[in-house]
Amino acid sequence: MSIEIPRDSWPGSVRRVTIGATPADGGTRAQSVVVGGANTLPFLHFEQPAACRPVVAIEITTRRPAEWSPLLLEAWGDVMDGPAEWARAAEAAKADLLVLTLSATDAGDQPLTPAAAADAVEAVLRASGLPLIVLGPGQAERDNELLMPVAEVAKGERIAIGLCEEKNYRTIVAAALANDHLVVARTPMDVNLAKQLNILISDMGLPPDRILMDPTTGALGYGIEYGYSVMERLRLAALQGDSMTQLPMIVTPGAEAWKTKEAKVGDGMPECWGDWRQRAITWETLTAVTLIESGADIVVLRHPDSVEHVRAAIDDLMTVPETV
Numbered sequence: 001m002s003i004e005i006p007r008d009s010w011p012g013s014v015r016r017v018t019i020g021a022t023p024a025d026g027g028t029r030a031q032s033v034v035v036g037g038a039n040t041l042p043f044l045h046f047e048q049p050a051a052c053r054p055v056v057a058i059e060i061t062t063r064r065p066a067e068w069s070p071l072l073l074e075a076w077g078d079v080m081d082g083p084a085e086w087a088r089a090a091e092a093a094k095a096d097l098l099v100l101t102l103s104a105t106d107a108g109d110q111p112l113t114p115a116a117a118a119d120a121v122e123a124v125l126r127a128s129g130l131p132l133i134v135l136g137p138g139q140a141e142r143d144n145e146l147l148m149p150v151a152e153v154a155k156g157e158r159i160a161i162g163l164c165e166e167k168n169y170r171t172i173v174a175a176a177l178a179n180d181h182l183v184v185a186r187t188p189m190d191v192n193l194a195k196q197l198n199i200l201i202s203d204m205g206l207p208p209d210r211i212l213m214d215p216t217t218g219a220l221g222y223g224i225e226y227g228y229s230v231m232e233r234l235r236l237a238a239l240q241g242d243s244m245t246q247l248p249m250i251v252t253p254g255a256e257a258w259k260t261k262e263a264k265v266g267d268g269m270p271e272c273w274g275d276w277r278q279r280a281i282t283w284e285t286l287t288a289v290t291l292i293e294s295g296a297d298i299v300v301l302r303h304p305d306s307v308e309h310v311r312a313a314i315d316d317l318m319t320v321p322e323t324v
Helices: 071-081 083-092 115-128 140-153 169-179 191-203 225-238 253-257 278-291 304-318
Strands: 017-019 033-036 055-061 098-099 132-135 161-163 182-186 211-214 296-299
Touching: 017 211, 017 278, 033 211, 055 083, 055 304, 071 083, 071 278, 071 304, 083 098, 083 115, 083 225, 083 304, 098 115, 115 132, 115 140, 140 169, 140 211, 169 182, 182 191, 191 211, 191 225, 225 278, 253 278, 253 296, 278 296, 296 304
Parallel strands: 055 098, 055 296, 098 132, 132 161, 161 182, 182 211
Antiparallel strands: 017 033
């Protein structure tokens, strides 16, 4: 006796968003990355064929981030001293995308200048053919100051810039409009706030297929349940036809996981916690895979071993099970 599996049919779907411009598109990227397109909940292959594969980005910075875990500093070594070298190493580690975070200061602990930020972006674009996302240091005025010249120097490359937040989205969206880029829109963990920011950005004239949505998340054991719930509700709203939630989601499990004591601290921990390095990489990996299961289209990681593990997990999730 055969069993018929119940199937849902959804009226809506997530928009496909293209990051990076190849020479055929007027840019210099070796390839573009397309994310989104989901028309059912993640990995329900029996309902609909899988849309775009979730992608893995590696975060690099404009200067060696002394505040990062010693495990990360050991993993990347001397390449962290220059964003171009680091970009090449990240590409060799099989990143699909690069995320360049502009540090607040330069190697001499002086405020990073707009010219230096633009130079760093140019160097990364020359060093790697991967599509690029550039994020400011996280201070509204500094983000605006640094991202304007970045958008100009990368014109034609279809990069994504951010973070767009309610207090500073106008300047960043204007820079994206003028230079044919995308934006990353971040809000606290709230469905309505995410939707409202997307509306504000769209009202400025930026097409929805040039917006990536960052709903914010926590790490495994540090609020991930609520972040998962918000992402799941955003995906459900998109599938139900809400146009302002039909945007691909990007999240930063690397940054979140490496802030936890389980990943960050190696000395003085209980013996039952096990090996520090293995524990830290597992923390980042499980955080990322959990968020992919909730609908994340892009996960931004920090450790190269985590990239390998997450890519393997995505391979498994994208495999259509054989039916008898």
